[in-house]
Amino acid sequence: MAGGLPSGTSATREARSPVTTEPGFVRRLLIALALLFLSLFLFLPIVAVFAQALEKGLEVYFASITEPTAWAAIQLTILTTAIVVPVNIAFGLAAAWAIAKFEFKGKNILITVIDLPFTVSPVISGLIFVLLFGLHGWFGEWLSDMNIQIIFAVPGIILATLFVTLPFVARELIPLMQSQGTEEEETALVLGASGWKTFWLVTLPNIKWGLLYGVILCSARAMGEFGAVSVVSGHIRGLTNTMTLHVEILYNEYNFTAAFAVASLLTFLALITLAVKSLVEWRSRRQATLEEQDAVEGDWQ
């Protein structure tokens, strides 16, 4: 995902040549192997999740989801996502704008730092916040004096999720904005547009598909994050449990049906995200292809 959207159309023009093609049985064998692998490791687990969730019938399934602690977990996950995604959009836009449109010292360091959450283990990401805001942490005493609780409370969960999802939007926009350059913005400014209007009328429409793609990946991760959230959550039922944490608790209590019911919700969200992601990819690639074709035809006029 670091490279941005695949934009090439060359793959579609590839012709099958007898020189570079394997004999028929080899091809069929390879395809069969790939399918077998996919079914074992992808389709089967998904089917298993839904099968297990619905094992005791729809009634139990819905009861497991609407049960108060489960419902609270769903709400917390939605709240976290609803806060994290807009913040990441703002940060991602600002960072990508700064990196793509301006020259300044320490630019490469900034790009590297943005990638940090990708390379740090989520557990350690969570521990960083405990170290900072926990009772015995750097700001712990001051926070407890002020009567503010961050660790083992909702703010900690949001902070940890924010940290883990930080790179998604920025990473998507930086290469896109770098490739588009600054001339369109400069033109808008010369024509008398304010900086604000330039952003809304010129910059944003040019990056909308990349931005949407980043938002989708960011939401998926925010909903599915487990490690970092687990460290800072404290696992208080009905208060600081997100959906992933709730699934773990139910599972540890041997309440498999309820665990898989909530898990099936997460899986369902993941599948929807995947579908939207494919749609956005297809849409933006189609746009790029159309533009290329038009450009070629245009030169003949």
Next chain:
Amino acid sequence: MSIEVRNITKHFGKFAALKDVSLHVPTGELVALLGPSGSGKTTLLRIIAGLEVPDPGSGPIFFHDEDVAGMRVGERQVGFVFQHYALFRHMTVFSNIAFGLRVRSREERPSRQEIKQKVQRLLDLVQLAGIANRYPSQLSGGQRQRVALARALAVEPRVLLLDEPFGALDAKVRQDLRRWLRRLHDEIHLTSVFVTHDQDEAVEVADRLVVMNEGRIEQVGAPQDVFHHPASEFVMHFMGMVNIFHGKAKSGRAYFGSLVFDYPEYSSAEPKPARIFVRPHDIDIEISSGTGEALVAVVERVNSAGPQVKLELTSESGEPLQAVLSHERYRSLRVSRGDSVYVIPRDVRVFTE
């Protein structure tokens, strides 16, 4: 609206892009900033537009008698055209051209109907009526550049600035478009400055050339003056092919081999190294030595595929030479590869250190 810049200096880090440059562009003229890449021509254009800020201590930038140096780019009312058009890719041709009018504040914005009429007039002006609803990606390079020009003109700019406007086009389109730009300028008489590295383009389009090199202006003048009376070796080089003889200057004369030229600029009796420049078309080729002094050279290559015949020669002292002859003259000479000929420079320019 005249443009005047005084004592402009600009550094990018340690690199000096402009060194104390002053320039006056008279009202209604079409002026070319001509120079190789890195000569500072684009930087100067962007400073006039307000897209770059000159170093502190630089002088004023006047549009007529108003100092715009402190103004933001949007307030200067300039039209700017980029080499790669910079059309808004998600907007139609119509919206592109109307952009500068639509972003105005409510009080200054023309009515919907006025905008429509204006865009239509501009589309007619740039000969693109009928494609208002296309997107930039559906246009050819030449069409895109004309849309960019219409968009720049829509805001009724005080001056028009063009950065390598034909640089990204192929040769044939470039030819047509530069002639068209010249005619357009004769129609609207908007003070215009364009940047180019192509001396043919500058000579063909501009009223006046500003030749730049390494952040300085080398010469300002009408195309024919710059071509026939180059102020420096650099300008001589830059304005087209030239042969160089490394000779000596002494007592108002310049010498190379048996050749002697007048050089009144250097009257001292002490010899000084001099470079003698001759354009290929200022060279006569003779079969026999005749009366005057001449160099002996051997014909290395003849290229007659073109409006003129190009000869590549090597002089006795081993220096390569180029000469350009008319087909008529070439036929009467009947020289071919390997022949020895006499080379007589007709018109030379001499420069000493």
